[in-house]
């Protein structure tokens with residue numbers, strides 16, 4: 001599982017940071033990519049990566065501010081232009097479907113694939129055999145969600161050597177042993193299959209917050225996350241401003257990570273008022289609370 | 305008067321050409337800039353120029369295809385963010401206002417200036433003491449307009465030496481002489497003021513076509529233009545494709561320029577299927593019909 005930052009700026013684009021978009025690369029896990037937010041020119045950013053738009057099959061929008069959604073009509077159009085045919089499901093707050101449909105209709109854009117909208121509220125918004133996605137409302141003036149992406153534990157491998165030692169030869173019985181708690185052997189013997197299954201591998205948890213003001217309880221969404229991606233529009237000393245504009249500081253983001261006992265924190269949604277030389281200090285502020293912190297840049301890729 | 309190309313590609317962005325937008329720089333003439341079309345990431349392109357969004361006071365949209373309008377909500381938002389306060393008038397086909405208002409409303413974007421929409425049809429759509437803009441429908445499947453921007457002739461200067469020779473001393477009478485065909489001097493003498501006014505300077509004419517299929521009569525909009533900007537989505541040999549997709553070839557664009565007796569032709573809306581090494585040939589095709597042809601690139605600036 002990998003995370004690719006396509007845009008890490010706040011409010012409006014700058015030369016070094018585009019407005020928000022993050023890709024969760026699940027090619028290894030399920031041959032697809034999931035997009036979180038789609039600010040203007042996200043499709044332009046993608047031109048400088050190896051990401052294939054047709055591989056993006058789910059788009060999760062945290063909130064409807066322009067810097068998080070204005071790239072969506074263009075991304076969907078170009079995905080069609082480039083021959084995308086797999087359906088896309090778009091998750092987000094009420095109003096998202098009206099925005100996208102209006103843009104596509106007025107521009108007479110006909111997509112080569114179907115799109116489906118899921119208007120979300122708090123709780124589990126998606127689940128399959130490998131993943132579960134949970135949404136939680138935040139505090140941003142406008143409806144804004146954080147997403148917790150939970151990879152389910154991977155079952156352990158069949159211990160073939162152990163089976164052979166017990167004189168159980170390969171065959172359809174192996175599949176039965178893998179899928180059932182007990183199995184009756186041809187000899188009539190009933191075995192407890194758990195002895196023949198390796199340790200299960202714990203799934204990863206990635207949590208992506210939308211824009212938000214700090215709130216004590218927000219850490220619950222990020223509990224024990226392997227990776228927490230949190231906005232840090234303001235520096236540690238600007239708590240009042242952050243509060244006034246419904247955003248967070250570096251230190252507040254770090255407090256969420258700490259309380260959640262997350263393994264790693266990446267700061268994003270960095271204001272254009274900060275320059276290259278300020279980044280070190282922003283990270284330092286967060287590290288004083290939560291040591292394993294990094295700051296995102298456009299195009300950086302993290303392995304989870 | 306200058307023209308700056310912000311995007312010169314067709315349909316979708318590539319690494320070398322963004323989707324369509326052109327700036328008519330009238331800072332010398334009336335302290336403002338006019339924008340023609342606003343594809344996605346036009347505001348990003350502007351970051352690499354000295355153009356100030358707050359100086360853009362009129363936006364003319366040729367047609368509602370996404371590659372010509374998806375940058376508009378973001379451009380307007382950022383213009384506000386950057387403290388723009390002068391009103392903006394937006395000209396274009398029916399549906400444009402609904403598109404912009406929906407995007408701004410759903411994203412809860414509140415602009416720091418007012419916007420006014422003018423739904424255009426063929427004819428004079430704007431006129432002041434210095435400029436006149438004429439729109440003409442083209443042939444693009446969807447409603448698409450070309451714009452003829454006419455600078456009015458600049459009145460000649462007052463010939464002060466001549467006035468002094470005739471013993472007419474400086475004073476309010478000079479303004480009267482400038483503004484009236486005849487004037488009565490304090491002596492009672494009635495004079496024909498034209499003797500005291502220098503030669504008027506002919507205003508420039510710039511014509512910007514929206515996407516269109518070739519049509520014989522289109523040259524009328526471009527008659528005697530100092531500069532004609534015309535799409536050339538296809539090469540000379542692809543006339544059938546051009547026709548099928550409601551676009552023009554290099555040769556068709558050149559034919560319009562020739563029949564219009566334009567002074568210069570710039571080809572734009574170049575498909576991503578053409579690479580750097582193809583451009584010379586595209587220009588050569590057009591030059592075989594209309595010698596004074598150039599091909600636009602992103603960021604190139606032409607003086608008219």
Ligand SMILES: [Zn+2]
Pocket residue numbers: 063065140211
């Ligand atoms: Zn926001």
Ligand SMILES: [Zn+2]
Pocket residue numbers: 367369444515
């Ligand atoms: Zn078009």
